[in-house]
Amino acid sequence: MVWNQHEFVPGERVIHRVRDDGPHLGIVHIHRVRDDGPHLGIVQSFNFKDQTARVSWFQASKEEEAEETSSAYHLDVSSDHHLSYGSVVVRIRPADSSLAREDGKEEAQRDNEDLSWVGKVVDLCDGQYIHVSWGDGNTSKVLLHEIAVVKQKSIKEMLQEIGDSRSIGWANAMTQAAIRLIGCCSDGTGKRHRGGGSAQQAKTEADAIGGDDLSRFPHFDVQESPPDHHYLNNMMEQGNGGGTKWIKRVQKEWKVLEDNLPDTIYVQAFEExxxxxxxxxxxxxxxxxxxxxxxxxxxxxxxxxxxxxxxVSYRSYGLRLNPNLYESGTVCLSLLNTFGGEGAELWSPTTSTVLQVVVSIQGLVLTTQPYYNEAGYASQVGTTQGRRNELPYNENAYLLTLQTMLHLLRRPPAGFETFIREHFRLRGQHVP
Incomplete structure (x- = not known):
């Protein structure tokens, strides 16, 4: 669903609309929540038909609340209290905290080992309180002034930041934080390695194993079949459909893949x-x-x-980061006969290949503007509505991609443990 500026969801912090200056594009990295502003409210419910919201109004500095029904056109999202379900937050450390030390050792220890300071919002509708699930597994209620919100940047800002060689940037900080959140990742040998480290350390490690690439990993390789393959239990049938003809076709597919895979695609086959x-x-x-x-x-x-x-089954980890890639693993593509198409768009037993399938997924699914992959949205290309919606859609796809990175580090597919670890060690600081 695409939301407009006059639609709200339960839990959103709102204020009375004063004036409409148009969209504000500037977004800061970390925004400290203020609790002294008047007329702050929490949306309890929203009526789409009447465009009205039931709002609980209060001043965070006072334990007073009053509910009323307000027109959506009289409300604005509070930029000073921009929280939503799933927002990443950090605790505000008191200025006189005994944990703060001049040598910074305690800070470093907290960053690398203690995850009780970072969490995500799990409930917003409990009056002044926000329910947060912390990185150490605990859940607690906090007030607005006790937390800071990690706020995302727009894709445009992130792309601009790539060219700034003076700073590691927000994305690298998020990547490093992600590595710290999982604590460690496996190298495929059973040993565990701590994440984190500076950008210079990452570069030194990259240089030590052959530079900023993955050239030591073959693009096509034959290995033992993995125990976690989605189709492992679909045993090979004997008799009709198999035999010498099928084996020759598969061997031909292997050869085509070995000779023609692009630099961004890696494939493993399995001899048994x-x-x-x-x-x-x-x-x-x-x-x-x-x-x-x-x-x-x-x-x-x-x-x-x-x-x-x-x-074909996509390893989604329960996330839908693209209209054509479902949480169930289904890949929606004409070439796979899972989406409408005609002529050359459909699978041909004589001319279509596995290479064509894998390249099509990257070229037609994981695109620059996935918003237009949504059914019926292609007609919005070049329109005002399309331009308004494509950016937030991209930002959401990017955040889901970050979540997928975390899942891969925690639970890497068998046979690619080392590849995943090396990829993010080499490319982590370049993630836009």
């Missing part, structure tokens, strides 16, 4: 399970998916391939 493939693609530069990793499991079923297209 020739019907299975695992693919990872690196998000293309200039898209909200840039430098993210996206995994797909494929099966070339002996009973139906190549008469039917490969079965």
């Amino acid at each position: 399970r020739m019907d299975l493939l695992r693919e990872v693609m690196v998000g293309t530069s200039g898209t909200p998916y840039q430098d993210g990793l996206f995994f797909f499991d494929l099966q070339l079923s002996p009973s139906s391939y190549p008469d039917s297209p490969p079965l």
Whole structure:
């Protein structure tokens, strides 16, 4: 659903509209919440038909509240209290805290080991209080003045920041914080390694293993079949559909992949399970998916391939970061016969290939403007409505890509543990 500026959701902090100066594009990195402003309210419910909101008004410095129904056109979202479900927040440390030390050692220890200072908002409708689930697993109620909100930047601002060599930038800080949140990541050998470290340390590590690339990882490789493959239990059928003809076709597909995969796509095949493939693609530069990793499991079923297209499942971790990639793992693409199409857009047993499938996913799905992949939205290209909605859509896709990065570090697909660790060690500071 696309929201307009006069629609609100329960839990949003609002103020009485004073004047309309148009959109404000400037967004700060960390914004401290103020609690001394008058006429601050919390939306309790919203009536879309009447465009009215039930608001609980209060001054955070006083324990007073009063509910009333207000027209949505008389309300504005409070920029000083921009909270929503899932917002990342940090505790405000008291100025006289005994934990603050001049040598900074206690601060460093807190950043690397203690996660009780960072959390996410889980409930907003409890009067003045905000329910926060902290990184150490605890949940508590806090007041507005006790927290600071980590606020996202627009894609435009992040792209501008890439060119600023004087600063590591917000995105790198978020990436480093993400690594600290998971504490450590596996290298595939059972050993554990602490995350974090400076940008210079990351660069030194990258140089030590061959520079800022992944050239030591083959784009096509044959390995043992992974125990977590989505189609592992779809056993190869014997008899109809298999046999020498099917094996030759699969071997041909392997050769095409080995010779033609682009630099941003890596594929593993499995000798004892020739019907299975695992693919990872690196998000293309200039898209909200840039430098993210996206995994797909494929099966070339002996009973139906190549008469039917490969079965493809996306490893979503329960997130839908693109209209064509469902939380269930379904990939919506004409070439896979999971979306409407005609002619060359559809799978052809004689001319279509696995290479065509994997390249199409990257070129047609993980695009610069995924908003227009939504059903019926292609007609908005170049319109005012399209331009208004495409930016927040991209920002949301980017945030979901960051969440996917965290999931991959925590639970990497089998066979790619080292690849994932090295990729984010090399590219973490470049994530836009």
